[in-house]
Amino acid sequence: VDIICIGDGEEALLELMSRIDASSDYTDIPSLYIKEGTSWVKNPHGHLPSDLDKYPFPDRSLYYDKYPLLAKFPLKRLITSRGCPYKCSYCFEPTYVEMYKGKGKIVRRHSAEYVISEIKQLTENYPTNHLHFSDDIFNLNKRWVQEFTGRYRIEIGERLKWTCNVELTTFDEKIVNSMAESGCRGVVFGLETGVEETRIKVLNKKITNKRYEEITKLF
DSSP, X not given: OOXXXXXXXXXXXXXXXXXXXXXXXXTTOTTEEXXXXXXXXXXXXXXXXXXXXXXXXXXXXXXXXXXXXXXXXXXXXXXXXXXXXXXXXXXXXXXXXXXXXXXXXXXXXXOHHHHHHHHHHHHHHSOOSXXXXXXXXXXXOHHHHHHHHHHHHHHTOTTSEEEEEOOXXXXXXXXXXXXXXXXXXXXXXXXXXSOHHIIIIISOXXXXXXHHHHHHHHO
């Protein structure tokens, strides 16, 4: 291994390739660890980009052209956001937050318009009958979810069913209904343990058993 990228990699990788093309020194690029002899140059992290919409859609052809089975698989996955504000003890996110302290907003999201456009491009090029949103937490922002589900219902249609990863503290009946009406047919959430005290005190996941029961009935 000659180079390691720590954290978000788009800006660091672009700068690295530009420097290599120009035959320039690249040992000072933020977010990169560069091997020199038997030791490492460990550069500090760069700032987190706040505007995710500036990036192009993922180039799925890199995988789908090489692996036709993946291209034909009816379920396709997307990611609409990055970051998580919670501090569950078993998760990487608290470390990620510490890494980027003072270097930008941790939780960032594509606009609903961007995500709808990505879905259209994806479904026009590859057979798809189900979408899964693989965000750490899809439903963090109620306003965003309502905007997205409204546009999804109009521009995509509930014929294309979808599922997502969620957390339970921010849900209410209005959000659940808006998701269901736009074609959402399932959600994934972690219980971790049925022992409430262990979940809250050891795992630092502040959700009661009662809340799990309430939201399951709502779903």
